[in-house]
Amino acid sequence: xxxxxxxxxxxxxxGVACYHLAKALSxxxxxxxxxxxxxxxxxxxxxxKVHNATNLSPLHKNGMGAYExxxxxxxxxxxxxxxxRGVQRRYVSFVEAHLDDKANHYDAIHAHxxxxxxxxxxxxxxxxxxxxxxxxxxxxxxxGGNSGNxxxxxxxxxxxxxxxxxxxxxxxxxxxxxxxxDIPADKIEVVYNAIDVNSFDxxxxxxxxxxxxxxxxxxxxxxVISAITRLTVQKGLSHLLRGFAKAVSKYDKLAxxxxxxxxxxxxxxxxxxxxxxxxxxxxxxxxxxKQWRDAYSVSDVFVMSSVSEPFGLTALEAAHHxxxxxxxxxxxxxxxxxxxFKYDFWDEDRLADQIVGIATSPALKKTMTExxxxxxxxxxxxxxxxxxxxxxxxxxxxxxIV
Amino acid sequence: MSQxxxxxxxxxxxxxxxxxxxxFDTAVDHNYFVETDPLSHRSNERIFQKVADKSYRPMNALxxxxxxxxxxxxxxxxxxxxxxxxxxxxxxxxxxxxxRLVDSGxxxxxxxxxxxxxxxxxxxSEFEAQVEAHRQKIREVFGVETSVFRNTELAYNDELAQxxxxxxxxxxxxxxxxxxxxxxSPNYVYQPTGTDSIKLLLKxxxxxxxxAFRFSNRAWKDxxxxxxxxxxxxxxxxxxxxxxxxxxxxxxxxxxxxxxGIFEFFEELVGKWLNSPDRTFYTVSEAIDSHDPVxxxxxxxxxxxxxxxxxxxxxxxxxxxxxxxxYLYSLEQDVIRTHDQSLIEDWRRLQTSDHSxxxxxxxFTDGDVHAxxxxxxxxYDAFLYYMNAIRDIRWRLHAxxxxxxxxx
Numbered sequence: 083x084x085x086x087x088x089x090x091x092x093x094x095x096x097g098v099a100c101y102h103l104a105k106a107l108s109x110x111x112x113x114x115x116x117x118x119x120x121x122x123x124x125x126x127x128x129x130x131k132v133h134n135a136t137n138l139s140p141l142h143k144n145g146m147g148a149y150e151x152x153x154x155x156x157x158x159x160x161x162x163x164x165x166x167r168g169v170q171r172r173y174v175s176f177v178e179a180h181l182d183d184k185a186n187h188y189d190a191i192h193a194h195x196x197x198x199x200x201x202x203x204x205x206x207x208x209x210x211x212x213x214x215x216x217x218x219x220x221x222x223x224x225x226g227g228n229s230g231n232x233x234x235x236x237x238x239x240x241x242x243x244x245x246x247x248x249x250x251x252x253x254x255x256x257x258x259x260x261x262x263x264d265i266p267a268d269k270i271e272v273v274y275n276a277i278d279v280n281s282f283d284x285x286x287x288x289x290x291x292x293x294x295x296x297x298x299x300x301x302x303x304x305x306v307i308s309a310i311t312r313l314t315v316q317k318g319l320s321h322l323l324r325g326f327a328k329a330v331s332k333y334d335k336l337a338x339x340x341x342x343x344x345x346x347x348x349x350x351x352x353x354x355x356x357x358x359x360x361x362x363x364x365x366x367x368x369x370x371x372k373q374w375r376d377a378y379s380v381s382d383v384f385v386m387s388s389v390s391e392p393f394g395l396t397a398l399e400a401a402h403h404x405x406x407x408x409x410x411x412x413x414x415x416x417x418x419x420x421x422x423f424k425y426d427f428w429d430e431d432r433l434a435d436q437i438v439g440i441a442t443s444p445a446l447k448k449t450m451t452e453x454x455x456x457x458x459x460x461x462x463x464x465x466x467x468x469x470x471x472x473x474x475x476x477x478x479x480x481x482x483i484v
Numbered sequence: 485m486s487q488x489x490x491x492x493x494x495x496x497x498x499x500x501x502x503x504x505x506x507x508f509d510t511a512v513d514h515n516y517f518v519e520t521d522p523l524s525h526r527s528n529e530r531i532f533q534k535v536a537d538k539s540y541r542p543m544n545a546l547x548x549x550x551x552x553x554x555x556x557x558x559x560x561x562x563x564x565x566x567x568x569x570x571x572x573x574x575x576x577x578x579x580x581x582x583x584r585l586v587d588s589g590x591x592x593x594x595x596x597x598x599x600x601x602x603x604x605x606x607x608x609s610e611f612e613a614q615v616e617a618h619r620q621k622i623r624e625v626f627g628v629e630t631s632v633f634r635n636t637e638l639a640y641n642d643e644l645a646q647x648x649x650x651x652x653x654x655x656x657x658x659x660x661x662x663x664x665x666x667x668x669s670p671n672y673v674y675q676p677t678g679t680d681s682i683k684l685l686l687k688x689x690x691x692x693x694x695x696a697f698r699f700s701n702r703a704w705k706d707x708x709x710x711x712x713x714x715x716x717x718x719x720x721x722x723x724x725x726x727x728x729x730x731x732x733x734x735x736x737x738x739x740x741x742x743x744x745g746i747f748e749f750f751e752e753l754v755g756k757w758l759n760s761p762d763r764t765f766y767t768v769s770e771a772i773d774s775h776d777p778v779x780x781x782x783x784x785x786x787x788x789x790x791x792x793x794x795x796x797x798x799x800x801x802x803x804x805x806x807x808x809x810x811y812l813y814s815l816e817q818d819v820i821r822t823h824d825q826s827l828i829e830d831w832r833r834l835q836t837s838d839h840s841x842x843x844x845x846x847x848f849t850d851g852d853v854h855a856x857x858x859x860x861x862x863x864y865d866a867f868l869y870y871m872n873a874i875r876d877i878r879w880r881l882h883a884x885x886x887x888x889x890x891x892x
Contacts, residue, residue: 294511295507295510295511295875295879297511298879347864348862348864351804351864351868352802355802355806355867356803358803360807360808360867360871361807361811364507366506366507
């Protein structure tokens with residue numbers, strides 16, 4: 083398995099999904115070697131072998147995380163580890179050397195996202211194993227609906243063509259692969275992500291002091307809306323802010339918590355001031371651990387406002403912590419949940435209505451919160467592993483359709 | 485006729501910068517100003533000590549020396565209340581050295597707002613309370629009365645002059661900005677429109693800024709600045725009675741470091757200026773008392789001494805700044821009626837104009853100056869910490885009054 087990150091060295095959902103699906107597969111008897119492009123220990127991983135392709139520290143700390151294709155530039159020298167391209171080349175070399183050792187034999191090559199697709203293609207050339215490309219997000223998603231970085235796009239295009247089988251994390255993503263990369267639909271299967279509720283620390287107890295001010299607002303009857311996300315254009319946060327401002331103009335006991343960091347942060351801070359609602363918007367920065375879980379717990383409503391969200395695991399995490407959900411139609415997770423409000427990412431009026439609706443009706447909020455819990459708990463990584471094992475067994479090496 | 489005189493006025497101030505005050509501190513920890521990490525570059529104490537070593541101690545020593553050696557050397561100072569508090573807490577020797585200057589009888593102290601605020605533009609009652617608090621503090625610490633007013637950032641308009649006139653000040657300071665002066669010279673005393681007896685002194689911004697901003701700039705065509713060059717610009721044969729040099733005190737040693745030669749320059753300038761019986765130094769009161777106004781001057785729109793616009797845009801130019809000030813001043817009634825001195829003090833410290841200045845997003849020529857003075861990595865961070873502090877004040881008000889709402 084070829085991946086770019088694993089927890090706790092992840093910059094987002096990609097690492098989390100890779101971790102859980104690999105773990106579920108191994109519990110069902112699949113043996114996995116997982117190659118990451120950095121060096122670090124993964125103490126919680128004993129179910130597979132993790133290989134470090136370079137000596138770098140985890141890449142998100144160097145601005146080369148899984149979501150930073152916008153910073154992608156062609157490097158000057160081979161082996162230059164200061165750029166994503168350089169790390170990718172080193173990653174390919176590592177995979178080549180690894181496969182050179184005939185003791186390392188694989189039945190399938192499973193590559194996650196464009197970052198490892200070149201290595202996947204090279205591995206396919208060097209072995210008899212079929213290449214399965216797992217698309218968690220496309221460059222189209224990362225660029226917020228624009229075509230994005232041409233280098234990343236081209237690597238994806240080649241990887242998708244060379245793949246024997248493609249896994250998309252949602253119908254939303256499958257549709258993008260078909261329409262933006264001209265891949266035949268029958269080559270793509272949708273395998274939704276799941277949530278492992280057991281992975282949450284059972285001893286966790288919500289601490290109302292973490293977000294003491296928000297908690298005091300709730301005592302006053304306020305409804306806390308939240309988005310826990312990278313602050314980046316793909317996430318549709320400027321629509322969220324304007325929709326929230328419209329909601330506030332109708333019903334004023336609302337607060338919006340934005341937990342996360344990203345290149346859009348300053349723009350959003352300015353926009354909030356322009357809308358005259360700075361005092362209702364709380365920028366918590368990037369949160370981990372207790373602050374991360376308490377961010378869900380302090381929320382009454384979780385909004386996934388993405389312009390294009392391949393899946394959106396955070397919505398399931400939020401539901402697990404007892405929030406009502408509002409999701410855009412273009413979020414993959416909206417395909418697997420029904421007890422939620424959905425809206426078009428640009429439809430700020432509709433979003434405002436939905437926020438005010440939940441905030442002003444305790445019964446509606448209670449019903450949505452309880453019903454979505456029943457829905458998400460039916461999604462399991464075990465089922466994902468069953469689908470993947472089935473897919474591995476069906477997939478035979480084919481010539482690339484070029 | 486009277487002697488030509490330099491009216492040197494230096495502004496002494498340090499704000500209480502807001503620490504890295506996050507949402508996780510809000511409603512929990514009401515300390516906004518004391519960095520928990522003593523080594524933080526944002527620690528008010530550390531900054532004060534650094535500036536004391538670089539500027540206050542060496543410059544006051546130089547001023548004392550010049551006062552001793554030149555009977556006609558005089559100057560005026562404005563010293564903010566927040567500076568006095570920090571100096572008494574962290575560097576009593578610095579405060580003592582200012583007292584010695586004032587005791588010489590040739591150093592005048594100006595009136596201003598205690599917390600170095602722009603309250604005049606938001607609340608007249610709050611503004612007057614701060615002016616009175618400052619007067620009281622100056623009386624206590626230096627044993628002198630103030631009679632000439634300077635508003636924070638030299639922010640000035642006709643309305644302010646009329647207020648100061650009615651309030652009993654005999655003089656007021658402003659920027660001598662060309663678009664307003666047109667053909668007039670800043671080197672004379674004027675009378676503000678609509679006033680009875682108050683007189684207006686205008687900053688000669690070219691000569692002031694040659695020292696304050698350009699002195700060490702190697703890209704400046706006139707670098708290096710020599711005293712002879714400066715004296716020739718001051719045109720010693722001119723009939724203009726005044727040269728008003730108004731600037732931050734910290735120009736000496738902090739904005740312009742000692743290694744730029746600013747101290748030597750200043751010492752030489754004082755000596756050369758005074759080597760002719762035709763020339764002298766004035767305190768602001770003397771400049772006012774010994775010259776009649778040559779005309780009236782009207783400034784309906786507010787001007788300040790900052791940036792190329794010379795308006796309030798460095799403090800209220802963007803939405804963040806306007807929002808922050810709106811939230812802050814809307815709390816006035818609720819804060820004052822608590823009679824809780826520490827709460828009122830925190831709220832007033834948040835009024836210090838430096839906070840809005842740190843939120844300024846004008847990143848061009850003026851942005852350089854802003855970035856130099858800001859302890860934050862961006863104006864957006866400055867805004868977020870500040871907003872959290874305002875929310876905490878709301879929380880405390882809510883707790884105190886037991887009602888009233890948190891308004892978001």
